[in-house]
Amino acid sequence: MTVATAPLTPEHIPLAVQRYDRWFARARRPPSQRSWLADGPVRGEELLGKLHQLPGIEAVRALDGEGGLIGHLAAVPLNIAPDDPAALRSHPRSALVPHGGHALPSGRESEVLRALYVRVAERLVADRRLVHYVDVPAGEVGTTPWSDLGFGRERVHGLMAVKARGRQPRGVEGLAIRRAGPGDLPQIGRMAAESARRQRGSATFQPQPEGALAALRVHYAGALADTRCGAWIASRRGEEIGMVLLVPAEPDPVVPASCAELVEAYVEPAFRGEGISRVLLATALAWAYDGGHRYMSARWPSASPLAAGHFPAIGFRPVAYRLSRTLDARLTGAPGTY
Structure with missing residues (x-):
């Protein structure tokens, strides 16, 4: 089944906020595994409000059969100078889907994410950004749809x-x-x-x-x-x-x-x-x-033999992971050469 997509623009933010908060409540680890944890105070309204103002953002929404918003995906370009300590942890020319940058409908996570990522990834590759990161809460609901696209767990965010x-x-x-x-x-x-x-x-x-x-x-x-x-x-x-x-x-x-x-x-x-x-x-x-x-x-x-x-x-x-996908560097060549 084809999932329709369209740009995510400011007028869609209120509904995207609702979708994100609902998705995040499902994606967090089950209550039996997080009874000792406190929820973070930041939710969709603050995250998406700031996210959509960032320059160069690539943002799309998924639509149901009646044109209603059922999910979204937003990637932020990363341009890191060689002498910035952030270059120790991230590729200098990449893209990040941060917390708040995506939400998916229950039961159709992989299908909808694939449709959204097709649109966003095409633009990122055209901009020669071949390393893609995403922040997700720990647990299968958050990670499995991205794994289906070839993303792997790169960094772990832990809490005690x-x-x-x-x-x-x-x-x-x-x-x-x-x-x-x-x-x-x-x-x-x-x-x-x-x-x-x-x-x-x-x-x-x-x-x-x-x-x-x-x-x-x-x-x-x-x-x-x-x-x-x-x-x-x-x-x-x-x-x-x-x-x-x-x-x-x-x-x-x-x-x-x-x-x-x-x-x-x-x-x-x-x-x-x-x-x-x-x-x-x-x-x-x-x-x-x-x-x-x-x-x-x-x-x-x-992958650290000591830290892991x-x-x-x-x-x-673990309360969250940063997943990553690195595309073939030959994509930077002339069209049709890869």
């Missing part, structure tokens, strides 16, 4: 509850933990860059441009001077061997308001396996709880 101090991890011999401040930018920046550089290896294979790594070394200057953020450095016999860095999380549909984000976590390879990361995390969790945070979020590459096992093991549960 922050509770009052309970049983603390066993201490590590000779380990000292201290709060980091603005004067520790060289140390924090060095370890953040080293953590990112290791994503070049197997099986992540994520390019880490030197210009972006250099920018990352000074990226957290503001965070280290901001009392709303927290950073700690672990050392042994005067050698700095690990760190964690937390900032206030940006609320979205899967992130509650009272949430801190673990943006950096690193332990020198020679000292891993001793429990240093658990001591650092316990320190960060205690600070977060005392500061009124009740959740902590983190993001990691799904470590973050779930210390308590993070």
Whole structure:
């Protein structure tokens, strides 16, 4: 059955908001798997209101037999400079379907998404954007229709509850933990860059441009001077061997308001396996709880041989994924040559 499509324009936003909120309620993990989670405060009205104002957006809607809106898809172009830390995680010329950027009718998810993606992808490829990302809530309702189009899970967004101090991890011999401040930018920046550089290896294979790594070394200057953020450095016999860095999380549909984000976590390879990361995390969790945070979020590459096992093991549960699809680079050649 053919699904009719048409441009998504401002007058369609109110109905698209209703469709998104209804779809999101279905797409989130089942209540039995999320009883400990709080819903994020951001919903369709705020997301779609901002999304449709972005320059270069490609947005279409799906129609039923009577011309009514039953779904939508909106992709935002990404143009990332080589010296932007964002280039460490995303292709410099790509497109993203963010939270709020799509909604699908129950029972026809794959069929409707395919029709919408045909329209949007054609325009993205014409603009030479061959890497496509989408943010989806964790669970089959959110991921399966995209999997049918060849998208795979690239990054995981996890959440854990922050509770009052309970049983603390066993201490590590000779380990000292201290709060980091603005004067520790060289140390924090060095370890953040080293953590990112290791994503070049197997099986992540994520390019880490030197210009972006250099920018990352000074990226957290503001965070280290901001009392709303927290950073700690672990050392042994005067050698700095690990760190964690937390900032206030940006609320979205899967992130509650009272949430801190673990943006950096690193332990020198020679000292891993001793429990240093658990001591650092316990320190960060205690600070977060005392500061009124009740959740902590983190993001990691799904193919990382370290992060993919470590973050779930210390308590993070998936609440969302970033899926990606990379098209054949020969599409940038002359028409008919691929």
